[in-house]
Amino acid sequence: xxxxxxxxxxxxxxxxxxxxxxxxxxxxxxxxxxxxxxxxxxxxxxxxxxxxxxxxxxxxxxxxxxxxxxxxxxxxxxxxxxxxxxxxxxxxxxxxxxxxxxxxxxxxxxxxxxxxxxxxxxxxxxxxxxxxxx
Numbered sequence: 001x002x003x004x005x006x007x008x009x010x011x012x013x014x015x016x017x018x019x020x021x022x023x024x025x026x027x028x029x030x031x032x033x034x035x036x037x038x039x040x041x042x043x044x045x046x047x048x049x050x051x052x053x054x055x056x057x058x059x060x061x062x063x064x065x066x067x068x069x070x071x072x073x074x075x076x077x078x079x080x081x082x083x084x085x086x087x088x089x090x091x092x093x094x095x096x097x098x099x100x101x102x103x104x105x106x107x108x109x110x111x112x113x114x115x116x117x118x119x120x121x122x123x124x125x126x127x128x129x130x131x132x133x134x
Contacts, residue, residue, distance in 0.1 A: 004134045007125045008068055011080075014118060015064040019057040026054025036107040037097075073129055080122050087119035 025033045030050035034042050042050075060083075067079050094112055101108075128134050 002134075003125065003128060004073075007121060010118070010121055011064055011068060015061045015068075018114065019061045019064075023054040023057030023061065026050050026057065030054070038101065073134065077126065077129055080126055084119060084122040084126065087115055087122065090115050091119070 022033070030047040031042065033050055033054075034047070064079060064083075067075050070076075094108075094115060098108070125134070
């Protein structure tokens with residue numbers, strides 16, 4: 001399997017399992033989403049904002065799944081760059097989250113793992129694309 005095919009599989013996994021699944025949880029059960037990270041109860045209005053996060057995750061899902069079938073790296077590259085930018089900003093958000101709740105629980109570790117892993121895979125893909133070795 002080439003790195004190109006592997007990366008497309010990763011992007012499909014991220015879109016369908018991580019983004020669509022998390023988006024569904026945020027839309028259908030925002031309190032359950034928050035409960036993964038904190039036992040504090042959340043007021044109704046912030047829970048509705050969690051639903052908005054779910055909407056954004058579904059937009060990402062749609063965006064990636066529309067581009068992937070075209071098998072055109074020129075179209076995919078800006079999407080991967082945008083997702084990498086999102087990973088880097090997400091790392092800042094993870095740091096700020098840790099400042100608010102300095103606990104290494106399962107949810108925190110899995111969130112950090114996926115963010116670092118996806119950022120690394122995207123960086124390698126973009127590097128290889130720029131070098132022409134895909």
